[in-house]
Amino acid sequence: MPELPEVETVRRGLEAAIKAPAEIAKVDQRRPDLRVPFPKNLKKRLEGHNVTGFGRRAKYLLLYISSGEVLIIHLGMSGRILITKGHKPEKHDHLIMTFKTGQQVILNDPRRFGMVYLCKEDELEAHKAFAHLGPEPLGNDFNGPVLAARLKGKNTPVKLAILDQKTVVGVGNIYACEALFKAGISPLRKASTIQGARAEKLAASIRDVLTRAIKAGGSSLKDYRQTDGELGYFQHNFKVYDRAGEKCRSCDCDIQRTGGIKRITQSGRSTFYCPRKQK
């Protein structure tokens, strides 16, 4: 599933390739629905209008339209965006937008868990996809005190709390493990105890692991299409994720005695951490 860094990389790719304002000459909607129905009269509401900019909120891509509406795209489990020219429609191409320049933006999604919405720009924050969301981890309004306030009084383990989109958006399972490791915080620690300096450290770590992943993604992009046909994880040199039983790179621990990186299950999902470094 594409995570925030992958979606942000797609946004940057679109922004670099499609020079806004860009007139949408033709829209080819090739099926009635993905996980939800396509917006009503999508073709009519897009054709002849300009895309004026590209944004992102959580894991949603936002295409700002000159009509005052915003096209909202979620890539679901297997969705990807292709930027091309003179494309012959392929299986699983569900939406093809052709710009006046001849450039095409294609949404291809074999498993069809993706979603496309269209709403008025001034109703964006109240849209059902966004109304319940917490702050952007890469936004200027995300920091230690903001995170601390959101974790205050929460009895759940901190790992589960930061996966919750109401706390902060876009921190998936892998990035939650990596951020907690970097901050030296146990995934089992009660969320309410993450205050003050600890919250500062965690907020900075979340920002750092996501920023690094975006950087890694930007440099690995080849015409925005991954060779395996899916958006993969860009960052493969994880410090703890999927490294159970291996030596932790931060400790000088005797692996025979300590067992190295530990894997546990929290709410049905794997957590990897170093019990020695993370308290």
Ligand SMILES: [Zn+2]
């Ligand atoms: Zn360690």
